[in-house]
Amino acid sequence: SKFVVGLTGGIGSGKTTVANLFAEEGVDLVDADVVAREVVAPNSQGLKAIIDHFGAEILTATGELDRAQLRQRVFSDEQQRQWLNQLLHPMIRQEMLSQVKNATSDYVIMVVPLLFENGLDRLVNRTLVVDISPELQISRTVKRDNVDATQVNNIINSQCSRSEKLARADDVIDNQGEISTLKQEVQALHQRYLQLSGNHDA
Ligand code: ATP
CATH class of the missing domain: 3.40.50.300 (P-loop containing nucleotide triphosphate hydrolases)
Structure with a gap:
């Protein structure tokens, strides 16, 4: 490896x-902040799961994830925060490892x-x-x-x-x-x- x-x-x-x-x-660089945005990009599995959970109101007018709203919705709600982390952390980890594998x-x-x-x-x-x-x-x-x-x-x-x-x-x-x-x-x-x-x- x-x-x-x-x-x-x-x-x-x-x-x-x-x-x-x-x-x-x-x-070659693998950047966690970049990957964290990629896993919730339009049409991603991550964004689909977030829409299923929070509803389409979590999108901006142009169909992108409304990060400010999402941050606000998990800010004071530990359960929602946990739900989001359990969704995103494995996806981010997997995507980072896949980018490492593809590096030359x-x-x-x-x-x-x-x-x-x-x-x-x-x-x-x-x-x-x-x-x-x-x-x-x-x-x-x-x-x-x-x-x-x-x-x-x-x-x-x-x-x-x-x-x-x-x-x-x-x-x-x-x-x-x-x-x-x-x-x-x-x-x-x-x-x-x-x-x-x-x-x-x-
Ligand atoms: P963050 O986690 O907040 O995104 P970071 O750790 O990626 O930050 P940088 O953005 O690389 O940090 O650096 C912070 C700021 O300090 C930038 O404006 C950068 O240009 C400046 N900077 C970095 N190193 C030096 C240095 N040795 N001397 C002066 N300015 C520096």
């Missing part, structure tokens, strides 16, 4: 930035924001955590999304803590410096992962 590195990190830590640097080295690079980077929180670290051979301080998480996210710091701080507190992520990581990439430094860190890890994937049974 293919060698898979699970890339994670808190909000605004730089997962996308790091993933794109690996892609520049020719590594020597190893694959799986980008999963909630890798540890959702137990997806069990699907990967190695975990890589993008690490920055909470202060930098807040300032970079506020700048990127034009949201307020309190909102970002609430999200940080809902995610697995910095120390727990660091304790569970096989590898850590420090993203508190310049992008040029980050690129060098990625290049070094890429060499390491090529080596590890070569030793890994194909």
Whole structure:
């Protein structure tokens, strides 16, 4: 089976930035956020099941899933939330594994924001955590999304803590410096992962 590195990190830590640097080295990416949208795309089994459960009112005027409404409907209803997670989590997991299987690079980077929180670290051979301080998480996210710091701080507190992520990581990439430094860190890890994937049974 293919060698898979699970890339994670808190909000605004730089997962996308790091993933794109690996892609520049020719590594195929599997992105959990992208897959989560694919499994509820128009005509998908996922969307059909959601319509059966919540009714067609869960669609926008153009026939797409109304994510804001869905979020609202599961926000304060633990049972509905569980129903939705039990539907989507296996579909997302299966689709990610199928994309890994179809990848052609020597190893694959799986980008999963909630890798540890959702137990997806069990699907990967190695975990890589993008690490920055909470202060930098807040300032970079506020700048990127034009949201307020309190909102970002609430999200940080809902995610697995910095120390727990660091304790569970096989590898850590420090993203508190310049992008040029980050690129060098990625290049070094890429060499390491090529080596590890070569030793890994194909
Ligand atoms: P999220 O989980 O919130 O989607 P993420 O972990 O994918 O975030 P990015 O979007 O890659 O994080 O980075 C967050 C913001 O910080 C972006 O605007 C990005 O351009 C910027 N950024 C990333 N790394 C650096 C860096 N080393 N120096 C300055 N800005 C950076």
